Amino acid sequence: xxxxxxxxxxxxxxxxxxxxxxxxxxxxxxxxxxxxxxxxxxxxxxxxxxxxxxxxxxxxxxxxxxxxxxxxxxxxxxxxxxxxxxxxxxxxxxxxxxxxxxxxxxxxxxxxxxxxxxxxxxxxxxxxxxxxxxxxxxxxxxxxxxxxxxxxxxxxxxxxxxxxxxxxxxxxxxxxxxxxxxxxxxxxxxxxxxxxxxxxxxxxxxxxxxxxxxxxxxxxxxxxxxxxxxxxxxxxxxxxxxxxxxxxxxxxxxxxxxxxxxxxxxxxxxxxxxxxxxxxxxxxxxxxxxxxxxxxxxxxxxxxxxxxxxxxxxxxxxxxxxxxxxxxxxxxxxxxxxxxxxxxxxxxxxxxxxxxxxxxxxxxxxxxxxxxxxxxxx
Amino acid sequence: xxxxxxxxxxxxxxxxxxxxxxxxxxxxxxxxxxxxxxxxxxxxxxxxxxxxxxxxxxxxxxxxxxxxxxxxxxxxxxxxxxxxxxxxxxxxxxxxxxxxxxxxxxxxxxxxxxxxxxxxx
Numbered sequence: 001x002x003x004x005x006x007x008x009x010x011x012x013x014x015x016x017x018x019x020x021x022x023x024x025x026x027x028x029x030x031x032x033x034x035x036x037x038x039x040x041x042x043x044x045x046x047x048x049x050x051x052x053x054x055x056x057x058x059x060x061x062x063x064x065x066x067x068x069x070x071x072x073x074x075x076x077x078x079x080x081x082x083x084x085x086x087x088x089x090x091x092x093x094x095x096x097x098x099x100x101x102x103x104x105x106x107x108x109x110x111x112x113x114x115x116x117x118x119x120x121x122x123x124x125x126x127x128x129x130x131x132x133x134x135x136x137x138x139x140x141x142x143x144x145x146x147x148x149x150x151x152x153x154x155x156x157x158x159x160x161x162x163x164x165x166x167x168x169x170x171x172x173x174x175x176x177x178x179x180x181x182x183x184x185x186x187x188x189x190x191x192x193x194x195x196x197x198x199x200x201x202x203x204x205x206x207x208x209x210x211x212x213x214x215x216x217x218x219x220x221x222x223x224x225x226x227x228x229x230x231x232x233x234x235x236x237x238x239x240x241x242x243x244x245x246x247x248x249x250x251x252x253x254x255x256x257x258x259x260x261x262x263x264x265x266x267x268x269x270x271x272x273x274x275x276x277x278x279x280x281x282x283x284x285x286x287x288x289x290x291x292x293x294x295x296x297x298x299x300x301x302x303x304x305x306x307x308x309x310x311x312x313x314x315x316x317x318x319x320x321x322x323x324x325x326x327x328x329x330x331x332x333x334x335x336x337x338x339x340x341x342x343x344x345x346x347x348x349x350x351x352x353x354x355x356x357x358x359x360x361x362x363x364x365x366x367x368x369x370x371x372x373x374x375x376x377x378x
Numbered sequence: 379x380x381x382x383x384x385x386x387x388x389x390x391x392x393x394x395x396x397x398x399x400x401x402x403x404x405x406x407x408x409x410x411x412x413x414x415x416x417x418x419x420x421x422x423x424x425x426x427x428x429x430x431x432x433x434x435x436x437x438x439x440x441x442x443x444x445x446x447x448x449x450x451x452x453x454x455x456x457x458x459x460x461x462x463x464x465x466x467x468x469x470x471x472x473x474x475x476x477x478x479x480x481x482x483x484x485x486x487x488x489x490x491x492x493x494x495x496x497x498x499x
Contacts (some may be wrong), residue, residue, distance in 0.1 A: 037412055039412040286464075303415045304437075328438060329414040
């Protein structure tokens with residue numbers, strides 16, 4: 001990607017002022033880390049609070065052409081295999097767009113904001129997602145890309161204490177609640193969710209208001225700015241997928257171990273079963289099983305096993321067993337962590353496998369996800 | 379104390395008899411950030427000039443460390459197994475990474491001296 005094609009996020013000047021190391025990511029100049037460093041940023045988020053700029057992500061406002069929001073939810077159900085029809089006002093849910101083969105085109109969050117649906121998608125997919133949604137259900141919904149808005153995530157066990165003085169409604173929200181309210185006097189979308197495995201919030205606001213909100217949050221001494229580097233290690237420890245690495249158009253929700261996100265109403269025998277692209281493949285896989293599954297992997301020793309490393313069932317690397325899709329050192333568990341796809345026969349927790357690392361074969365154990373206990377306020 | 383030579387890929391090397399000690403520069407250590415794992419190739423492995431001889435890993439990425447001159451691996455700084463961040467704390471001293479047994483020290487002449495390395499940054 002050329003330099004010329006990278007865009008700046010609304011808080012670019014603040015990131016520079018805070019000393020961020022800026023890197024191109026998904027077409028944006030994004031803060032990779034701040035002077036505190038990735039390790040400190042990661043650990044601080046787990047024990048206090050971290051502020052992330054995720055304004056590169058796509059924010060969509062979807063409304064029903066009929067004026068009845070339930071029509072928009074039902075229309076989205078024809079392209080997203082989760083229960084959106086019963087998603088109550090001011091509640092949010094994880095989901096994904098599927099293609100005709102049952103592969104995942106993107107993973108996303110959908111919130112019922114009362115009069116509209118608030119959809120947050122991955123930065124790299126936002127143009128293709130918007131085009132896909134318009135092509136599939138454009139006759140039933142209005143889709144507005146909220147490109148003039150910023151998105152901040154405040155994550156960590158002290159997030160509630162930081163946000164409440166600036167936003168009194170924050171304290172009584174539960175995990176996956178979604179409201180519109182003021183933060184530091186600025187109108188915001190506020191969801192009690194995030195992508196770190198910690199309690200926390202995501203705040204959406206006009207781009208021109210982002211600096212006001214960010215500075216108000218950073219004024220609290222328990223808040224550190226956190227870059228994309230720590231965001232990646234935090235989500236990996238939390239067992240959460242990075243789209244493009246751990247799930248993509250060639251992996252189905254069944255292979256990706258994401259069937260939990262498909263509520264009963266949308267599964268075989270449910271009130272609104274199927275009716276989305278790839279439903280036949282996904283329901284067939286859910287019923288009769290798949291040949292590979294996404295699992296957590298705990299490498300032995302201290303050496304991280306990275307994305308792309310091949311997995312074997314034997315210590316000599318003769319029997320292929322799968323591939324690593326994300327791998328890093330997990331600062332909170334002080335050990336390497338990874339996830340990847342393995343042949344289903346090797347997918348049981350506790351299975352001993354071997355990862356190829358610089359010509360050697362390192363023992364790895366199939367592990368339950370997440371690696372850290374979630375801090376969600378359910 | 380013998381002369382320290384530098385590479386464009388940010389290693390330093392110091393020759394004492396036929397044993398060269400190799401590490402990474404303060405500039406490289408600063409760029410890499412906190413390290414979580416360091417490993418050199420097995421003792422006795424013959425390494426050509428400019429070939430990978432060791433690896434340092436941060437949370438996010440692995441980086442190869444290249445042999446500034448040809449030689450056979452003749453030792454690894456075992457303290458780094460417990461404290462990889464010695465490299466960040468004292469990159470050109472306690473944070474040395476590996477030693478090479480060198481046959482031909484003339485390759486040193488093609489490397490940078492301290493002034494030339496600093497000018498290259």
